[in-house]
Amino acid sequence: xxxxxxxxxxxxxxxxxxxxxxxxxxxxxxxxxxxxxxxxxxxxxxxxxxxxxxxxxxxxxxxxxxxxxxxxxxxxxxxxxxxxxxxxxxxxxxxxxxxxxxxxxxxxxxxxxxxxxxxxxxxxxxxxxxxxxxxxxxxxxxxxxxxxxxxxxxxxxxxxxxxxxxxxxxxxxxxxxxxxxxxxxxxxxxxxxxxxxxxxxxxxxxxxxxxxxxxxxxxxxxxxxxxxxxxxxxxxxxxxxxxxxxxxxxxxxxxxxxxxxxxxxxxxxxxxxxxxxxxxxxxxxxxxxxxxxxxxxxxxxxxxxxxxxxxxxxxxxxxxxxxx
Ligand SMILES: Cc1ncc(C[n+]2csc(CCOP(=O)(O)OP(=O)(O)O)c2C)c(N)n1
Ligand SMILES: [Mg+2]
Numbered sequence: 001x002x003x004x005x006x007x008x009x010x011x012x013x014x015x016x017x018x019x020x021x022x023x024x025x026x027x028x029x030x031x032x033x034x035x036x037x038x039x040x041x042x043x044x045x046x047x048x049x050x051x052x053x054x055x056x057x058x059x060x061x062x063x064x065x066x067x068x069x070x071x072x073x074x075x076x077x078x079x080x081x082x083x084x085x086x087x088x089x090x091x092x093x094x095x096x097x098x099x100x101x102x103x104x105x106x107x108x109x110x111x112x113x114x115x116x117x118x119x120x121x122x123x124x125x126x127x128x129x130x131x132x133x134x135x136x137x138x139x140x141x142x143x144x145x146x147x148x149x150x151x152x153x154x155x156x157x158x159x160x161x162x163x164x165x166x167x168x169x170x171x172x173x174x175x176x177x178x179x180x181x182x183x184x185x186x187x188x189x190x191x192x193x194x195x196x197x198x199x200x201x202x203x204x205x206x207x208x209x210x211x212x213x214x215x216x217x218x219x220x221x222x223x224x225x226x227x228x229x230x231x232x233x234x235x236x237x238x239x240x241x242x243x244x245x246x247x248x249x250x251x252x253x254x255x256x257x258x259x260x261x262x263x264x265x266x267x268x269x270x271x272x273x274x275x276x277x278x279x280x281x282x283x284x285x286x287x288x289x290x291x292x293x294x295x296x297x298x299x300x301x302x303x304x305x306x307x308x309x310x311x312x313x314x315x316x317x318x319x320x321x322x323x324x
Contacts, residue, residue: 001211001215003211005278005279009273009279011050011210011211011214011269012269012270012279012284012287014049015045015049015210016266016287016288017291018041018048018068018069018073019042019266020292020295021078021081021295022040022041024295024299025099026245028299029245033086033303034085034086034099035087035098036098036099037244037246038244038245039066039099039100039243040239040241040245042240042264043174043208043237043238043239043240043241043265044066044172044174044207044238044239044265045069045210046210046235046237046265047170047172047213048073048142049069049213049214050209050211050214050235051073051233051235052070052074054214054217054218054221055217055221056137057107057108058135058137059138059139059140059221060108060109060110061074061108061109061110061139061140061141061142062113062118062119062120062139062140062142063102063103063113063119063142064119064142064143064144064147065100065114065116066144066172067100067112067142068099071092071102071109071112074107074109075104075107076092076103076104076107076109077104077107078295078298079298079301080104081102082298082299082302083302084098084099085098085102086302087308088306088307088308089306089308089309092104093111094308095307095308096316097111100112100114101114110122116144116147116150116177117147119141119143120141120143120153120156120157120169121155121159122141123169124139124141124156124159124167126167127139127160128159128165130166131163131166136166136225137166138166138224139167140167140168141156141167141168141170142170143171143172144173144177145171145172145173145177145185146178146182147171148171148185148186148191154194157230158197158198160198160230161198161199161229161230163229164228164230165230166224166225166227166229166230167224168217168220168221168224168231168233169233171191171192171233171235172207172235173190173204173207173234173235173236175238176239176251178243179247181251191204191234192204192232194232195232198232200229200232201223201231202231202232202233203233204236205233205235205236207235207237207265210265213235219231238260238263240261240264270284
């Protein structure tokens with residue numbers, strides 16, 4: 001597929017934004033500024049950016065306890081995203097969600113769901129709604145390799161299959177569900193092999209190659225929009241940090257980690273851009289500096305924003321009637 005230099009730099013900028021935001025979030029968490037916990041997606045940026053770049057704003061994604069990359073790639077605004085993590089009322093979920101529950105339906109992201117596998121039936125339901133309303137939108141569920149060990153994965157994917165729903169089931173196979181290697185959850189060599197049970201296409205791809213992810217997602221999206229049903233995409237990737245900020249990763253063999261660091265998507269894509277003459281090192285450095293100052297400015301504003309009003313603690317707990 002031919003890409004312009006501008007297209008390629010945009011893929012890079014989006015991945016770098018996620019990388020730089022998450023690195024900064026990690027510091028804020030360790031300083032005690034971010035409450036709760038933090039699941040970073042460092043090393044998995046290409047999956048979020050590749051898939052979401054193949055979507056329209058009106059397409060809807062569901063996500064997991066590790067949603068930062070998905071949110072930023074789907075277009076949740078940086079100020080509202082950062083404010084959410086800081087628990088501020090200007091957050092995309094009014095400061096009530098935090099790291100594991102970010103989303104903005106106006107950008108096509110339902111607030112993420114931290115129950116493993118929880119987003120899969122929701123995406124299936126969203127796709128059913130699209131089909132019944134005859135809207136040509138597509139739903140995408142992002143879930144981890146751990147989600148295939150949940151019963152809901154199988155029920156929801158089968159429903160999507162039998163009704164030919166416009167949905168993509170993207171499995172981010174980062175090899176581990178917390179400390180459990182995926183080979184202990186399945187006898188299959190690859191999780192895409194599950195697709196045979198539902199009679200739908202299933203592919204395993206290099207999830208650290210943003211262009212491979214994008215092209216695979218595009219094909220699956222076209223299929224879904226054309227009424228031909230779901231696809232399982234297993235994107236092989238690796239998280240280059242702990243499961244959460246308290247995880248020393250002792251279960252990861254050292255050579256496996258070293259290899260994963262060699263293969264991480266941001267550095268890899270940067271090398272491609274330099275090798276093929278799409279950018280000079282100075283341009284990439286300037287892009288990074290610009291992103292870093294944008295992130296700092298956004299953090300400063302968010303820190304100064306008010307916390308939610310305690311008087312409003314019970315608002316948004318239940319659905320409220322729409323005011324006319
Ligand atoms: C139903 C359920 N069981 C257990 C947990 C605790 N938990 C949170 S994340 C996680 C591991 C998930 O692994 P995976 O699906 O591979 O996603 P990853 O963390 O690798 O992105 C577990 C067990 C949970 N949130 N929900
Ligand atoms: Mg995993």
